[in-house]
Amino acid sequence: MLILGIETSCDETAASVVEDGRIVHSNIVASQVELHARYGGIVPEVASRQHMLQVVPVVERAMAQASASWDALSAVAVTHGPGLAGALMVGVNMAKAVAFARRLPLYGVNHLEGHIYAAWLEGERPDLSPGFPLVCLVASGGHTDLALMDGHGRYRLLGMTRDDAAGESFDKAARVLGLGYPGGPAIQRAAEGVSPPREELPRAWLRGTLDFSFSGLKTALLHRAQAEGHALGLQTGESLPLGRVQSLAAAFQDSVAEVLAAKTLEAAAQTGARGIILGGGVVANTRLRECLRAQVGGLPVFIPSPQLCVDNAAMIAAAAYYHALRRQGDGWDLDILPSLRLG
Numbered sequence: 001m002l003i004l005g006i007e008t009s010c011d012e013t014a015a016s017v018v019e020d021g022r023i024v025h026s027n028i029v030a031s032q033v034e035l036h037a038r039y040g041g042i043v044p045e046v047a048s049r050q051h052m053l054q055v056v057p058v059v060e061r062a063m064a065q066a067s068a069s070w071d072a073l074s075a076v077a078v079t080h081g082p083g084l085a086g087a088l089m090v091g092v093n094m095a096k097a098v099a100f101a102r103r104l105p106l107y108g109v110n111h112l113e114g115h116i117y118a119a120w121l122e123g124e125r126p127d128l129s130p131g132f133p134l135v136c137l138v139a140s141g142g143h144t145d146l147a148l149m150d151g152h153g154r155y156r157l158l159g160m161t162r163d164d165a166a167g168e169s170f171d172k173a174a175r176v177l178g179l180g181y182p183g184g185p186a187i188q189r190a191a192e193g194v195s196p197p198r199e200e201l202p203r204a205w206l207r208g209t210l211d212f213s214f215s216g217l218k219t220a221l222l223h224r225a226q227a228e229g230h231a232l233g234l235q236t237g238e239s240l241p242l243g244r245v246q247s248l249a250a251a252f253q254d255s256v257a258e259v260l261a262a263k264t265l266e267a268a269a270q271t272g273a274r275g276i277i278l279g280g281g282v283v284a285n286t287r288l289r290e291c292l293r294a295q296v297g298g299l300p301v302f303i304p305s306p307q308l309c310v311d312n313a314a315m316i317a318a319a320a321y322y323h324a325l326r327r328q329g330d331g332w333d334l335d336i337l338p339s340l341r342l343g
C-alpha cells in the first residue's frame with residue numbers, strides 16, 4: 001500500500017510517499033525557518049501563506065523523488081491537528097484535492113501520533129518486537145506528552161506539561177541567551193564541549209505525577225542571566241560573554257534532558273511497558289538521547305534519527321497505513337482540529 005502523506009501543521013511544508021507504513025520512497029521537507037527567524041518565532045499568517053506557495057511543488061517533488069505514478073497511490077494522508085489553524089487548512093485542502101481528483105481514500109492523522117509512528121520507519125517494528133504496551137514521549141515545540149500505547153491508534157495520556165512545552169522552553173531560553181531561533185539546535189550547539197563539572201539550574205520534578213513543568217526553569221535562567229548582565233554593567237540587548245552563554249546553555253539543556261528522560265523511564269516502570277518510543281523535534285537533542293540510553297537498562301528504546309524526529313510527512317503516511325488497516329477513509333467533511341490531543 002503506497003500512501004502520500006502531507007504535513008503543514010507548523011512551519012515545515014512536507015510531503016512523502018511511504019510503502020506499507022515502513023519503506024520511505026521520498027521525504028521532502030521545505031522549511032520556513034529562515035523566514036520566521038527574523039521575527040524570533042513563528043508568525044502564523046506568514047506560515048499559512050508560505051504553505052500555500054510551497055504545498056503543490058513539495059507534493060510534486062515527493063511524487064517525482066519516489067518515481068511514483070498517481071495511479072500507484074492507495075491513499076492520501078494529512079495532518080489535521082494539532083497545529084496552527086491556517087497552516088493545517090492548506091494541507092487538508094491539498095490532500096482533499098488530490099484524493100478527490102484521483103478518487104483515493106483520505107485519512108486525517110493526529111500530528112502527535114505521527115511523531116510516534118516515526119519509530120516504524122527504521123529498524124525493528126515496535127509492535128512486533130517488543131510489542132505493546134509501549135510508553136511514548138512526544139516532545140515538540142507545542143507539546144510534551146507521555147502516553148501509554150496499548151495497540152495501534154490506542155493511547156492513554158499519562159502526563160503532559162503544565163505550562164511550556166519542552167521545545168518552547170528551548171526556544172525561549174535561546175532568546176534569553178541571544179542565540180536566535182530555533183532555540184533547540186542553537187542551545188545544543190552552544191552547549192557542545194562544555195565540560196563537567198557543569199553549572200546547574202533547577203529541575204521541576206513534580207513528584208508523584210508524570211506531568212512536566214518548564215516555565216520555572218526558564219525563569220531561573222532569565223534571572224541568572226539578568227543578574228550577571230547587571231553585575232557586568234551590560235545594557236539591554238547586550239549578551240553575556242560567550243563562555244557564560246555556553247555554560248548556561250549546557251545547564252539548561254541538562255535540566256530539560258534529565259527530567260524528560262527520568263519521567264519517561266518512570267512511566268515505563270509504573271506501567272510495565274515493554275519498550276519506549278521517543279518522538280518530536282526535541283528528541284533530536286543529543287543530550288536527551290544520551291541521557292535516556294544511559295539509563296534505560298535492558299528495555300528496548302526507539303529513537304528515530306534526527307530528521308525523522310522533527311516535522312516530516314513520512315511519519316504521517318506511516319501512521320495512516322495503520323489507520324487504513326482498521327478503518328475506512330474520512331469524508332469530505334474532514335476538518336482541521338487545532339487543539340487535537342493524544343488519547
Ligand code: KG4
Binds near residue numbers: 183185281
Ligand atoms: O516536532 P517539531 O519539529 O515541531 C512541532 O511539532 O512543534 O519540534 C520543534 C521543536 C522546536 O521547539 C525546536 O527548538 C525543538 O523542537 N528542537 C530541538 C532540537 N531540534 C529541534 N530541541 C532541542 N534540541 C534539538 N537538537
Ligand code: ZN
Binds near residue numbers: 111115141281310311
Ligand atoms: Zn511536530
